[in-house]
């Protein structure tokens with residue numbers, strides 16, 4: 001797979017999503033404006049936000065200020081847990097649309113598989129999708145069990161499942177399941193929230209390729225066919241994280257990185273959600 005920064009993955013409805021984007025969780029409003037502005041300036045065309053992050057409005061503002069045509073930037077946002085339900089979900093979507101103020105949303109995700117409500121919410125959002133208010137509809141934090149349930153009852157296969165994914169949480173079965181069903185897996189916390197960047201075995205690989213450990217983690221995900229959204233508020237790191245298209249990790253080293261799996265989670269574990 002020969003990728004460039006501009007390369008995009010094709011979702012199951014034909015919509016294209018840039019393989020590498022910028023995540024903006026835990027950025028202040030000021031940081032969001034600056035980081036998104038900088039990312040767009042250095043070539044990012046994909047931003048991942050959520051209602052929960054409280055910075056949709058700044059994401060929209062930074063994109064508008066950049067002068068880059070709207071259709072060249074891919075924007076994801078997500079429905080938070082208190083917005084589930086057939087009446088609330090479409091309203092939450094409209095609120096995000098208003099906050100972003102970009103005319104439309106590229107990808108809208110159910111942030112979390114809330115028990116008892118997620119199916120009703122999905123059905124309500126299906127109508128939003130059919131009304132062409134968002135270009136793609138997907139889910140986040142869905143395990144195989146949640147996806148099987150959804151697939152058994154929905155006429156639409158989710159375009160994306162966004163989950164925590166990195167070598168220390170190498171969810172191979174979930175990745176295979178998503179590939180088999182045409183669901184694009186998207187990695188969040190792909191840098192382990194910074195918690196494993198000094199892992200000695202990872203450092204060894206980074207030294208071998210003369211790259212940072214963050215760059216190795218990003219390249220590893222890309223070579224597994226995963227879309228990803230590392231977060232950084234630091235201009236230098238935003239740039240560093242995009243410089244991953246001029247080298248390739250060998251099959252042998254990919255195999256080695258795969259063995260780093262230790263079921264480590266930097267965030268929450270959705271597997272207990274019935």
Ligand code: NDP
Pocket residue numbers: 022023024025026048049111140141162163187188189190191192193194197212214215229230231232233234237238240241267
């Ligand atoms: P990441 O794994 O992307 O790690 C972010 C941390 O790594 C920050 O502390 C950042 O610091 C640091 N960092 C970034 N680049 C480098 C680098 N090159 N060298 C050293 N440190 C670096 O964590 P996130 O949890 O933020 O995940 C990314 C995105 O995924 C989120 O922003 C959000 O958009 C999404 N997400 C979605 C979730 C969901 O439930 N759907 C859950 C969690 C995240 P600094 O900013 O100071 O540079």
